[in-house]
Amino acid sequence: MNEHLEQLAPQPLWRHFRTLCNTPRPSGHEAELVAILQHWAERHGFAHDRDDYGNLRIRKPASPGKEGAPGVILQGHLDMVAQANADHPHDFTRDPIETYVEDGWLRARHTTLGADNGLGVAAALAILEDDGLVHGPLEALFTLEEESSMGGALQLAENWLEGDVLLNLDSEDRGEVFIGCAGGADIVVEAQLPTADVGPDEVGMQLALTGLVGGHSGIDIHRGRGNANRLLVRVLRALESYDIRLVDYRGGTLRNAIPREAFATLVLPVEEVAAAKSRVAALEQVLRAELAGVDEGLALALAPLETAPVQALNAHASRMLLAALNVAPYGVERMSSEVPGVVETSNNLGVVSLAEGRFHLCALVRSLRDSAVEDMADRFHGLFDLIGARTRVENAYPGWTPAPHSALLARFRRLHGRHLGSEPAVKVIHAGLECGILAGKYPDLEMISFGPSIRGAHSPDERVELSSVEEFWTLLRALIADLAGDTAAAGA
Template structure:
């Protein structure tokens, strides 16, 4: 395994040096303060003006290089936070511990955790440009938002009058050779089902059922790949066999984030000793079924059951258990509809991201995404109907708009023409099924001309996250060339 210092020697050095610093400072969502303070101190030492707004966003300004003072002002935008996900056997505290990047052939990965290339590479590129003396550019702003991954707090909180720019370059895309001109909107859905309990019957043995080994990933970018959702796979087994085996559930949990496809889920339950042999048979059969169905997408999938030394005092009542299992099993998940207008792009999706039992309630947290408002509203209606049938309450929150594609965007044409001039091939003009912050910026800055670019990042929001080294250099060259081609302000 290589060390953090090794990545700072990659090309471009200034970008990778900044990314090494970013990895060294813990910065999961809602814990970006240390990284923000580090950047503020650095900017002050460089004599760069910094504004910290009321929600914690950073805006750093840099004057134009000689001869480009009359160019349009550009804001390079990234988010400060990263998704905290790790393998089950990895000891790591995202609030206290540094990310451990390593070079693996053509890729940079992390040691058992998310890497934070989403959006650390974009942030590093913006800071590297601010620190350089040999990069031509017009008047420049860098906007680093907070809490993008857990609710887009920074983008929601950005107020009118904070930015002077006419052009925004978002750096949160994840495929070299693609230029993004639009993105999905979304909304969080939380379902809460009251669960009655009773004393644990005597004579039962306690076990824990584990679904593990799944790839997980970004609930927007990876949702169309057919990966298993651990929460849904757990609910499927329970729906099929809980009554047959006489299972009495004491706890269910799975997933950690509403915007990450769940990689692991578990259920603690009690069962009569005479049913243990049949339980083991059903577990083996179920693992065989899943390995057959998902052998291409989830080759490391595991289904196992372990006996526990401790025993829960309470279990769900049979009626509550049945309603909770049925709700989870019936909850829609994955791609709801593909786009007719943009081939190969998901139009509407749903991720059953987190399930738990808390304070006498079953809790399911979902993220709905859609390129169109009516698609989002359809899924909201589906979940509301399901909740009504189950006797649950549903709350919808954090709704954010999509970024409507603008095919006449001047900056998109600049990026496209620049890409073609460098690489002698056409880039793909795309719409991404993920929640970029661009749609929210339009509220207070409706005339802002926006585009999104980035290097190739695989499996964001999961511990398999990796960024392709070569494409980081290509992204850097494209970004610098675009800055050099920004036109002058119109009279």
């Protein structure tokens, strides 16, 4: 499948990306891809090993005479976000990604593309097999479970990597280079809430909110897009005057993707059904007007169930849960005063579920300040204490402190100007690059992050601009050659 990818330029990179598209690799299911890459390394005579967590390292000796050049670590993560449109059956643990080209962009049919971070991984593999490139010692570091927990980076072995500079290939904007990123943490809330029998005068209804754009919970959090969990809770709150009780709820699938859809089952007195339907129809128009020009596809539907549920939350628990969710922090909390135009602190109400009285919430807080992450976690704890829920913090990771005067950055800026005719924009990103974690484990590493232009990451709208991939490849080769002292290849 995806044979057309090998007709794109640069061909070595796209050939490897084809392998990634054809190999299922959602977070936690990278084993098949790791085995493929190990066999590939053996065929090429490259040394490879893994740390205790399973992160993969592939090494290539320096070009003759370049053994004393700085060692370069090419770093990316193997997993991808698994998101598909609701009407498209796709098993991310078994099915390949089907790609196509449209108007200069590569896309996937009804699913995420996996350009995040498949293109970085493919570029590193293509560099390793590039016999025409003069280079110092090379290491390609491929981490696991970045999208779900940053687990690979958090558990990365210390005193394992040997390089002097690290090139993180997980950025998503041509013409930009990243030197800092937000840290973050998962906030998990759980509770067992009391239920009561559904009465003979109550009927079951299914409430669905669909059609939102979604997107990356860091990069897109400031764009004003709808969060399905936030909006459906708002609708449910508006229906409380009709004596509804929640039966179950499911909204969002990943804590780092802005939820595009949410669904709730509820019961209400039969005589209130007509009024509730009318209220939902009116709210659909209100929400669509609020999101006009930003998130155009919102749809609300309230439909009867053939059979009423047996149990629902009791009236008090239903009201308390919806009240807590309604005031829970979400979206942009604060913009940075030090880095203009960059979000400092945000929260994504990523995954919310309720089944048989068991409530679960997973939110992802991001911030350039670790203290702000701690404060947000405490606010969740204080809020959900009021309904008897348990709150804990998981998978906390530090931010990446910018080093605007590093020699590596100066080198990249010079090469960018030489090859592309413009200075790159130096950026700090409101997303969880692995650089912050890696810098904590390897504080002497110089590092930058750059990549091609990817849009719609973490959603089925994900796409990559083909011309930006060629620029990315040119810069990557030039930087590695320049670090090795090959000024001719670097374009001096």
